Amino acid sequence: xxDMEWRRIFRDSGAPAEILENPPGLNGKxxxxxxxxxxxxxxxxxxxxxxxxxxxxxxxxxxxxxxNALEVSLEFTRVRDIEIYGWARRLDCLITLSRNPGGxxxxxAIGDEEKISFTTERVRISRxxxxxxxxxxx
Numbered sequence: 001x002x003d004m005e006w007r008r009i010f011r012d013s014g015a016p017a018e019i020l021e022n023p024p025g026l027n028g029k030x031x032x033x034x035x036x037x038x039x040x041x042x043x044x045x046x047x048x049x050x051x052x053x054x055x056x057x058x059x060x061x062x063x064x065x066x067x068n069a070l071e072v073s074l075e076f077t078r079v080r081d082i083e084i085y086g087w088a089r090r091l092d093c094l095i096t097l098s099r100n101p102g103g104x105x106x107x108x109a110i111g112d113e114e115k116i117s118f119t120t121e122r123v124r125i126s127r128x129x130x131x132x133x134x135x136x137x138x
Contacts, residue, residue, distance in 0.1 A: 005097050005105075013072070013125040016059040024051040024070065026095045031109065032071075034116065036082065043079040045118060046126065047109075048072070052133060066132045073127035076107060082118040086111075097123070 010023040026049065035046040051070045055063060062068075093111040100106050105123055109116040 005099070009074070009097075009123055009125060013128045015128060016062075018057050018059045019053070019070070022057055024049075024053070024072075029095070030093065034109075036084075042077065043082060043118075045076040045079050045082070045107075045120070047074045047076075048127070049074075050133075053130075058130075062130050065130075067130040069131050069133035071127060071129040071131065072125055074123055075126035076105075076118070076120040076123050078121035079118050080120075082116075084116050086114040 006026065007023060011020060015023070029049055029051075031047045032050050033046070033048045037044045037046075049072050051072065053062075053068060053070050055068065058067065093109045093114065096106075096108045096110075098106050100119065105120050107116075107118050107120060107123075
């Protein structure tokens with residue numbers, strides 16, 4: 001994913017400053033879920049991710065509550081040209097998000113034998129939640 005684009009999206013999430021300075025990366029991260037909703041006026045795609053956060057970059061309030069993980073959900077609206085190939089339960093992938101010449105976002109999640117791609121007009125973080133995970137990695 002383009003680091004500048006990801007930081008721009010993340011900046012609008014309401015995340016604490018400590019997390020905004022060093023947001024977790026998406027590349028190589030398996031989505032915890034992908035949901036495609038084609039009801040109504042247009043297609044909406046939601047992707048969720050779980051991250052483990054090193055204690056040294058967590059806000060004091062999170063450390064006090066023993067939070068060591070972060071759930072982030074991305075919501076893509078006004079989606080078109082969606083393609084899904086080789087769907088797998090767990091998609092370890094390279095995620096790219098890039099602006100096309102028309103100003104929309106081209107999104108791709110590509111694994112060894114899987115691919116999800118689409119173009120979207122808007123993306124936002126629809127869920128941002130810190131929590132205590134029982135295991136060190138998802």
